[in-house]
Amino acid sequence: MTHLLVQYGVPVDPAAFDRYYRETHVPLAKTIPGLREYTISDGPVSALSGTAPHLVALLVFDSADALQAAFASAEGQATAADLVNFATGGVTMVAYQALAV
Numbered sequence: 627m628t629h630l631l632v633q634y635g636v637p638v639d640p641a642a643f644d645r646y647y648r649e650t651h652v653p654l655a656k657t658i659p660g661l662r663e664y665t666i667s668d669g670p671v672s673a674l675s676g677t678a679p680h681l682v683a684l685l686v687f688d689s690a691d692a693l694q695a696a697f698a699s700a701e702g703q704a705t706a707a708d709l710v711n712f713a714t715g716g717v718t719m720v721a722y723q724a725l726a727v
Contacts, residue, residue, distance in 0.1 A: 627662070627686055627687070627688065627689075627723075627724045628686070628687045628688070628689055628690045628692065628693045628721060628722070628723055628724070629684060629685070629686055629687075629721070629722055629723075629724050630684070630685040630686075630687070630693060630719060630720070630721050631682065631683075631684055631719070631720045631721075631722070632682065632683040632684075632685070632717060632718070632719050633679040633681075633682050633717070633718040633719075633720075634647075634679055634680050634681045634682070634683075634713055634715060634716075634717055635677075635679055635680060635713075635715030635716040635717070635718075636677075636679070636680045636715045637680055637712070637713065637714045637715040638714040638715070639714070640680060642712070643680065643681075643712050643713075643714070643715075644681075646711065646712040647681065647712060650708070650711075650712075651705070651708055651711075651712060652664075652666075654701075654704060654705050654708055655685070655705045657701040657704075657705075658685075658696045658697075658699065658701050658702050658705055659695070659696055659699050659701060659702070660687050660688065660692040660693075660695060660696045661685060661686070661687065661696060662686045662687060662688060663684070663685070663686035664683070664684070664685050664686075665683070665684050666681060666682065666683045666684075667681050667682040667683075679715075679718075680715055686724075690721070690723065693721060
């Protein structure tokens with residue numbers, strides 16, 4: 627499985643971010659083809675070092691190829707383009723192959 631970890635920095639208006647994220651961005655992201663699982667942090671995020679993000683999301687795909695195809699799709703491109711509408715604190719995305727140990 628390939629995981630996409632998305633960390634959203636602290637936005638200018640946290641309440642507006644939360645509302646937009648849940649009401650607009652999540653439904654949009656759920657249309658991405660090949661998305662197997664989508665979870666988000668519930669409540670404050672803590673950092674063991676450095677600055678904690680405002681929210682963390684984890685999207686799971688079958689493979690790196692499936693992730694690439696997902697974001698090449700019209701739905702994936704629309705979801706990525708939506709970030710400018712609410713992610714005023716910046717976004718960090720990290721993709722990795724998950725290995726159960």
